Amino acid sequence: NAGVMQNPRHLVRRRGQEARLRCSPMKGHSHVYWYRQLPEEGLKFMVYLQKENIIDESGMPKERFSAEFPKEGPSILRIQQVVRGDSAAYFCASSRAAYGYGYTFGSGTRLTVV
Amino acid sequence: DQQVKQNSPSLSVQEGRISILNCDYTNSMFDYFLWYKKYPAEGPTFLISISSIKDKNEDGRFTVFLNKSAKHLSLHIVPSQPGDSAVYFCAASGQETSGSRLTFGEGTQLTVNP
Numbered sequence: 762n763a764g765v766m767q768n769p770r771h772l773v774r775r776r777g778q779e780a781r782l783r784c785s786p787m788k789g790h791s792h793v794y795w796y797r798q799l800p801e802e803g804l805k806f807m808v809y810l811q812k813e814n815i816i817d818e819s820g821m822p823k824e825r826f827s828a829e830f831p832k833e834g835p836s837i838l839r840i841q842q843v844v845r846g847d848s849a850a851y852f853c854a855s856s857r858a859a860y861g862y863g864y865t866f867g868s869g870t871r872l873t874v875v
Numbered sequence: 876d877q878q879v880k881q882n883s884p885s886l887s888v889q890e891g892r893i894s895i896l897n898c899d900y901t902n903s904m905f906d907y908f909l910w911y912k913k914y915p916a917e918g919p920t921f922l923i924s925i926s927s928i929k930d931k932n933e934d935g936r937f938t939v940f941l942n943k944s945a946k947h948l949s950l951h952i953v954p955s956q957p958g959d960s961a962v963y964f965c966a967a968s969g970q971e972t973s974g975s976r977l978t979f980g981e982g983t984q985l986t987v988n989p
Contacts, residue, residue: 817975
């Protein structure tokens with residue numbers, strides 16, 4: 762029974778490139794959440810998705826960032842035209858129901874923009 | 876606007892003694908509080924939680940106390956063990972988001988010395 766799987770674990774992108782981060786939720790979980798942790802800070806909520814629906818994207822930057830959770834396949838967090846300030850650890854979590862206390866986090870993707 | 880604050884970036888204790896980690900919040904709509912533990916290069920793992928209808932919750936060596944009037948919660952670990960060395964995050968959720976979004980503090984690095 763695999764946990765939340767995120768890949769890649771490490772991603773290096775040059776400024777201006779696109780970054781795609783993938784998250785496969787735990788089996789039986791249909792709610793996915795993305796959080797970002799900047800250096801020396803706590804985790805910040807970005808977006809909450811259910812299959813084929815974005816439920817809450819109030820934490821997403823207005824430009825360059827998008828997220829999806831298609832009917833089949835993993836959830837994708839996409840960052841276009843990356844800048845140095847996007848360098849961070851991006852964590853995905855999943856839950857069976859829409860409650861924060863049901864979260865299971867993945868190990869994260871460390872994005873470095875050079 | 877930091878709604879959840881952990882004012883101590885680090886804490887060092889001796890093995891066998893008590894560790895007390897503190898957390899303050901400002902949003903009176905928060906009604907569920909959680910503590911997560913995080914090792915380097917891993918995602919946060921759930922430790923213990925408390926609902927706002929309670930003032931104490933205990934699970935083995937871990938006890939969380941909630942003081943609603945002071946908007947303060949604390950995590951007690953006793954006895955502390957070297958394996959407890961990690962970053963501890965407190966998090967809160969509220970009814971306005973149906974509990975689906977967690978607001979995290981900045982974290983406290985706990986070091987337990989043998």
